[in-house]
Amino acid sequence: MSKRMRKSPKIHHGNVIPRSKNSCNRIIYLDINEKLEERGCPVCRLIRRAEEQMIENILYERVNDPGTRSDLRESLGLCGKHAWMLAHIVKKKYYLDALGPSIIYEDILSSIIKRIENETIPSTGECILCKHASEIEKLYVNGFASCITDRNIIEQYIHGSSILCLHHYTMIRDRIKDTNTKRLFSKVHINKLKRIIENLRRYIQKQDYRTTKPPSSEESTAWIIAIKALKGEPPLGGCY
Ligand SMILES: [Zn+2]
Ligand SMILES: [Zn+2]
Numbered sequence: 001m002s003k004r005m006r007k008s009p010k011i012h013h014g015n016v017i018p019r020s021k022n023s024c025n026r027i028i029y030l031d032i033n034e035k036l037e038e039r040g041c042p043v044c045r046l047i048r049r050a051e052e053q054m055i056e057n058i059l060y061e062r063v064n065d066p067g068t069r070s071d072l073r074e075s076l077g078l079c080g081k082h083a084w085m086l087a088h089i090v091k092k093k094y095y096l097d098a099l100g101p102s103i104i105y106e107d108i109l110s111s112i113i114k115r116i117e118n119e120t121i122p123s124t125g126e127c128i129l130c131k132h133a134s135e136i137e138k139l140y141v142n143g144f145a146s147c148i149t150d151r152n153i154i155e156q157y158i159h160g161s162s163i164l165c166l167h168h169y170t171m172i173r174d175r176i177k178d179t180n181t182k183r184l185f186s187k188v189h190i191n192k193l194k195r196i197i198e199n200l201r202r203y204i205q206k207q208d209y210r211t212t213k214p215p216s217s218e219e220s221t222a223w224i225i226a227i228k229a230l231k232g233e234p235p236l237g238g239c240y
Contacts, residue, residue, distance in 0.1 A: 024147035029150075032140060044228075044232040045233060046136065052085070052089060055129065059090065076125075077104070078127050137168075145176050148181060149181055158188050196225050199222035206219065
């Protein structure tokens with residue numbers, strides 16, 4: 001998708017977004033604003049960033065923290081998604097090694113053996129990363145909905161390369177109180193989806209042997225953007 005959306009609707013005087021009484025937190029606004037420039041869902045990307053920061057924080061500073069160890073013991077480690085994210089981060093970051101995860105999982109497995117010996121079925125508590133991700137999601141979804149009027153986030157959404165996934169589009173839309181703003185937000189989102197469809201169609205058309213012009217990178221990667229628009233970001237990052 002290009003940096004600037006060519007077919008984006010303009011906000012004319014008749015379509016000006018009214019000022020909201022909701023307060024827009026400046027830090028949240030700046031975080032969202034930055035991600036609106038990038039490809040993919042800004043909320044998913046902010047959640048991913050928070051998850052990665054927390055995993056690094058656990059491995060770097062909290063391996064021996066009694067509270068963290070107890071939480072991890074209760075949840076039998078992280079859930080599948082976050083445990084593999086942890087493994088991915090350990091492999092990716094040069095300053096992390098196998099020591100942190102070895103200490104954590106030695107502790108968890110020892111605890112499970114004790115529970116099995118006492119004939120207690122090891123039950124899984126809530127993953128601390130899932131809990132954190134859910135709090136971050138609420139923070140940014142609410143932030144998006146309140147900043148949409150106070151600081152014209154919607155204009156950034158029109159012009160940036162981002163596309164909200166269906167889940168976060170719906171969450172934000174449901175939190176916008178003003179009807180006109182809600183309508184405008186939906187219109188902008190629909191135009192972004194239409195733009196993906198145009199690129200998909202152009203790519204398909206260019207597969208015809210009579211076509212001499214090769215597909216653009218925006219057209220050949222439109223299917224990836226379609227997946228992002230429906231399902232959000234890939235669970236382990238990557239170059240999409
Ligand atoms: Zn999302
Ligand atoms: Zn989890």
